[in-house]
Structure formats: C-alpha cells, structure tokens
Amino acid sequence: MTAWDPARARRLLPPVEExxxxxxxxxxAAVILAAAGGWRGRRAAxxxxxxxxxxxxxSNGVAKQLVERRRPPKEWVPDDEVEDRPYSSSxxxxxxxxxxxxxxxxxxxxxxAGAACALPAALVAVRRVHSGAHYSSDVAAGAALGLVAAALARATPHLLISASTRSGPGEHRAPALGWKITQTRPALLHQRRRPHGLTPPLLRAPTGRSETALAGVFHGFALPRPPLLGASG
Structure with missing residues (x-):
C-alpha cells in the first residue's frame, strides 16, 4: 500500500493524519457533539x-511496551515520509x-455522528500504512483494541450503577451466617412456643431453693424476664 500514491491520496490523507x-x-469532534447535540451529543462525546x-x-501504555516491533523498512517509504515516523514500537x-x-x-x-466519525477514522488507518508508519497487521490490531476500549467505555457506567444498586447506603453487611441466624430467629422462637395452657417449669413461680437460684440465673441475662404465670396476684 505504500506504493499506492495517487494524487487524491496525497492531497487527502496527509491533512487527515495531521x-x-x-x-x-x-x-x-467531541466539542462539536457536546455543543450542538444536546443531551445525546454530550453523552456521545x-x-x-x-x-x-x-x-x-x-495501545501505547500496554501493548507497545509488551511487543517490540520495528517500523517497516525505509525502502518502502517515500523519502519525505521517513523522518516523520516515530521511534516507538510499530x-x-x-x-x-x-x-x-x-x-x-x-x-x-x-x-x-458515529458514521460521520468512521470515515476519517478509516482514512487515518489507511494513511498509517500508506505513510510506512505501520504494517497492515499493526493497524488491524489497533482497530481491535479500539473496539475493546469502546466496549469497556460503554459497559463501565452500567457496571458501576449495578454495583451501587446492589450495595446501597444503609444496607446491612453482616456475614451470611449471622444474617441467616438473625432472619430465622423469630421463626425459631415461634417454633419453641408451648401450647396454650401449658406452663414450662421456668415460668412457674419458684417454690424451692433450687428453683429460686435458677430463676436468679435466668434474671441475669440481657433478655427481659418472662412473667411468672404461676404466681398469684
């Protein structure tokens, strides 16, 4: 493609690349979209x-640091284009x-607007090969990274919103086991209720020394002491 050098390409491609x-x-383009496109333009920008x-x-911070590739040979590049090539990895x-x-x-x-931006983007890709700055595979890899970056930029806000929705302010963050116990405690208490009319031994009025001591131990807990159903008023 570096040998392809029609007059139209010489007039059109260098200004777009510049x-x-x-x-x-x-x-x-982002400024124009934000200024003229309303909320849709600002979101797109x-x-x-x-x-x-x-x-x-x-591309520049990760891929170029991991892959060291020389630029295309100088023989492929017109003389006036050789000095303009960067020295980083191709x-x-x-x-x-x-x-x-x-x-x-x-x-x-x-x-x-995306279609309008795609035209100069394609011209930039063609120019990078035409000027000898990159191989065709370099341009293809750059296009793939661009698509990945666009997908990340579009998906990140949705992921953040979903995460904030799942863990909103004031949400109880107790461990799963403790939360399960807390939730099932009323059910457990309900299951332990005695049928109406039957008084458990601890709920009767203490009659002997041992029962009086046991009632004192029961009273030491933080829970409120149940009424003595067997006591007379």
Missing part, C-alpha cells in the same frame, strides 16, 4: 473521550486505536 495527531480531530483514553492506554497503531474507539463509542448513542 488533524488526528495527538487526538486533535477527535477532541474537536463523553463516551467517545472515555473510549479514546482507554484505547491510548491499551505494534499496534495507536492512531487507529484512538480513531476506532471514538467512532465506535459514539455510534450507539448517535448513529449518524
């Missing part, structure tokens, strides 16, 4: 910026990752 340097093109940041982190294409991430994150919220 606009995409340092994400200037996508930041400008936020998703696009978040996805683009994630794509740059994945794999993957960070420009393509950012462009695809922004476009893919905008499209679900505003399909028309």
């Amino acid at each position: 606009a995409a340097e340092h994400t200037k093109l996508w930041r400008a 936020t998703a696009g910026i978040a996805a683009m940041a994630a794509a740059e982190l994945l 794999f993957p294409s960070g420009h393509t990752a950012a462009a695809v991430a922004f476009s893919a994150a905008v499209a679900p919220t505003w399909p028309l």
Whole structure:
C-alpha cells in the first residue's frame, strides 16, 4: 500500500493524519457533539473521550511496551515520509486505536455522528500504512483494541450503577451466617412456643431453693424476664 500514491491520496490523507495527531480531530469532534447535540451529543462525546483514553492506554501504555516491533523498512517509504515516523514500537497503531474507539463509542448513542466519525477514522488507518508508519497487521490490531476500549467505555457506567444498586447506603453487611441466624430467629422462637395452657417449669413461680437460684440465673441475662404465670396476684 505504500506504493499506492495517487494524487487524491496525497492531497487527502496527509491533512487527515495531521488533524488526528495527538487526538486533535477527535477532541474537536467531541466539542462539536457536546455543543450542538444536546443531551445525546454530550453523552456521545463523553463516551467517545472515555473510549479514546482507554484505547491510548491499551495501545501505547500496554501493548507497545509488551511487543517490540520495528517500523517497516525505509525502502518502502517515500523519502519525505521517513523522518516523520516515530521511534516507538510499530505494534499496534495507536492512531487507529484512538480513531476506532471514538467512532465506535459514539455510534450507539448517535448513529449518524458515529458514521460521520468512521470515515476519517478509516482514512487515518489507511494513511498509517500508506505513510510506512505501520504494517497492515499493526493497524488491524489497533482497530481491535479500539473496539475493546469502546466496549469497556460503554459497559463501565452500567457496571458501576449495578454495583451501587446492589450495595446501597444503609444496607446491612453482616456475614451470611449471622444474617441467616438473625432472619430465622423469630421463626425459631415461634417454633419453641408451648401450647396454650401449658406452663414450662421456668415460668412457674419458684417454690424451692433450687428453683429460686435458677430463676436468679435466668434474671441475669440481657433478655427481659418472662412473667411468672404461676404466681398469684
């Protein structure tokens, strides 16, 4: 593709690539979306910026540090393009990752705007190969990372909302065993009730010394002492 050099490509591709340097093109698109698109535009711009940041982190901060790949040979590149190539790893294409991430994150919220952003994103990807800055596989890997970053940017708010809903303010965070015991305690007490008319031994008035001592022990607990049903008024 580096040998493909029609006049239209020379006029169109370099300005698009220059606009995409340092994400200037996508930041400008985000400002336009937020200013002219209302709530939908602001939502799309936020998703696009978040996805683009994630794509740059994945491509430049992670993938390029893990994979060291030299740029295409200088013989493949026109003389005026050789000095403009960066010295970092060729794999993957960070420009393509950012462009695809922004476009893919905008499209679900505003399909028309996403389609409009996809055109310059495709031109950026073609230009990175045409200028000899990347191999075609570098651009393909960058596009894949851009799609992953867009999916993460779109899914993260929903995950955070779900997590906050499951653990809202004031929720009881007792361990599972203690919570189960707390919940079943009324049922256990209900099961221990005696039929009407039958008085358990501890509920009768203490008549002897041993029963008086046992009643004193029972009274030492934090629970309230039950009424002495057998005592006369």
